[in-house]
Amino acid sequence: MSLHGDYDDQNIFAKIIRGEAPCVKLFEDDVAIAFMDIFPQAKGHCLVVPKEPARNLLELSEDAAAEAMKRVKALAAAVEKALQPDGVTVVQFNGAPAGQTVFHIHIHVIPQWEGQALASHGGGKQADMDELNALADKIKAAL
Ligand code: AMP
Numbered sequence: 001m002s003l004h005g006d007y008d009d010q011n012i013f014a015k016i017i018r019g020e021a022p023c024v025k026l027f028e029d030d031v032a033i034a035f036m037d038i039f040p041q042a043k044g045h046c047l048v049v050p051k052e053p054a055r056n057l058l059e060l061s062e063d064a065a066a067e068a069m070k071r072v073k074a075l076a077a078a079v080e081k082a083l084q085p086d087g088v089t090v091v092q093f094n095g096a097p098a099g100q101t102v103f104h105i106h107i108h109v110i111p112q113w114e115g116q117a118l119a120s121h122g123g124g125k126q127a128d129m130d131e132l133n134a135l136a137d138k139i140k141a142a143l
Helices: 012-017 062-083 129-142
Strands: 025-028 031-037 046-050 086-092 107-112
Touching: 012 031, 012 046, 025 062, 025 129, 031 062, 031 129, 046 062, 062 086, 062 107, 062 129
Parallel strands: none
Antiparallel strands: 025 031, 031 046, 046 107, 086 107
């Protein structure tokens, strides 16, 4: 079943949490880390990743889900302040048929501007690292 199974601690977000893989970090505390999506669907697309080793929302504890949502709200507010989008999409995919590609729970925060279509989920091209760092600096300054 795609929604339940063994947690693979070699997934890329587990490696980022352990500091074994790089990320453009926005914040980190005991329960979550947030960083820029490197295949962004829009400029400023970022992710909140709870540290609990859970594949998806169905497997995440209630406490971790609640704590994650506090951080999603804070990050959405910082994205709004920093980038002044016309809208912000908060989205989260559970299981491959739903579009999940990294099997460690994470929540997307995606700013949107009137008249600008999002790149497709999973179809974005890799971001320019200088631009990603500049966007991250703006978001961090607004946190
Ligand atoms: P999902 O389809 O919800 O599992 O989304 C996974 C997201 O992680 C996609 O938006 C990818 O662009 C993003 N992603 C994959 N690898 C990395 C990485 N190393 N650093 C940052 N974002 C990543």
